[in-house]
Amino acid sequence: MLIDSHCHLDFSCFDHDRGEVLDRCRKLAVDTIVIPGTQASQWQKQIDLCHLHPQLKFALGLHPYFLNSFEPAHLVKLTHLLNQYQNKVLALGEIGLDTHIDVDWELQIHMFEQQLTIAKEHMLPIILHHRNSHNELIRILKAKKFTQGGIVHAFSGSLQAAQTYIDLGFKIGVGGGITYSRANKTSKTIAQLPLNSLVLETDAPDMPLMGKQGQRNSPEYLPEIFECLLALRKETKQEILQACSYNVRVSLANL
Numbered sequence: 001m002l003i004d005s006h007c008h009l010d011f012s013c014f015d016h017d018r019g020e021v022l023d024r025c026r027k028l029a030v031d032t033i034v035i036p037g038t039q040a041s042q043w044q045k046q047i048d049l050c051h052l053h054p055q056l057k058f059a060l061g062l063h064p065y066f067l068n069s070f071e072p073a074h075l076v077k078l079t080h081l082l083n084q085y086q087n088k089v090l091a092l093g094e095i096g097l098d099t100h101i102d103v104d105w106e107l108q109i110h111m112f113e114q115q116l117t118i119a120k121e122h123m124l125p126i127i128l129h130h131r132n133s134h135n136e137l138i139r140i141l142k143a144k145k146f147t148q149g150g151i152v153h154a155f156s157g158s159l160q161a162a163q164t165y166i167d168l169g170f171k172i173g174v175g176g177g178i179t180y181s182r183a184n185k186t187s188k189t190i191a192q193l194p195l196n197s198l199v200l201e202t203d204a205p206d207m208p209l210m211g212k213q214g215q216r217n218s219p220e221y222l223p224e225i226f227e228c229l230l231a232l233r234k235e236t237k238q239e240i241l242q243a244c245s246y247n248v249r250v251s252l253a254n255l
């Protein structure tokens with residue numbers, strides 16, 4: 001059984017065929033799908049979808065992309081939902097820092113720090129979003145003494161950066177990036193990391209796989225990412241399959 005540790009199945013581009021996508025996932029043994037939070041207006045939809053489809057699980061948080069519509073009441077609502085669903089919510093996320101977006105950097109840092117504090121208060125791991133921001137993320141995680149770990153979503157970067165996150169208690173999210181080339185830096189990093197640090201993800205509908213550029217990405221393509229991971233690693237298929245699922249279960253709450 002495969003777990004997609006990061007998939008935005010709540011997005012409206014899945015509204016017309018979500019049930020069919022989930023049927024196809026089940027046939028492909030993709031039996032658990034984690035839907036990370038993005039913005040306050042989506043949280044109830046995520047919760048409702050997870051109630052409707054038991055193979056879906058949710059995390060809640062404020063993604064840096066959507067912070068231009070942030071209101072202080074959202075943090076109150078977040079805390080309220082984390083209390084209400086303390087036996088269901090998997091993590092606080094996705095949260096993080098992104099240098100490629102038109103969102104004030106100081107606001108991003110402030111919201112990341114605030115949500116780290118909330119994660120600590122609720123004893124939750126986090127799902128971490130990065131883009132050109134490893135140094136700042138690692139600096140803040142250390143400064144805040146954040147020890148609950150979680151998943152570095154769609155990891156790309158050096159072995160040294162990955163190892164630093166692992167030392168801080170995180171698993172490394174392996175996504176469609178590895179389908180593009182075995183020779184790129186991230187693929188080389190993923191090949192060298194300890195197996196007990198790796199988790200699989202699609203980030204659907206984003207991050208299309210090689211050969212599917214311009215199309216909606218989907219959790220039903222997770223087995224293709226798994227096959228690419230297999231090609232990068234020395235362990236057996238069974239060992240990698242078991243490890244990737246186990247690693248998600250130990251890095252997130254309530255799973």
Ligand SMILES: [Zn+2]
Pocket residue numbers: 006008036094153203
């Ligand atoms: Zn995401």
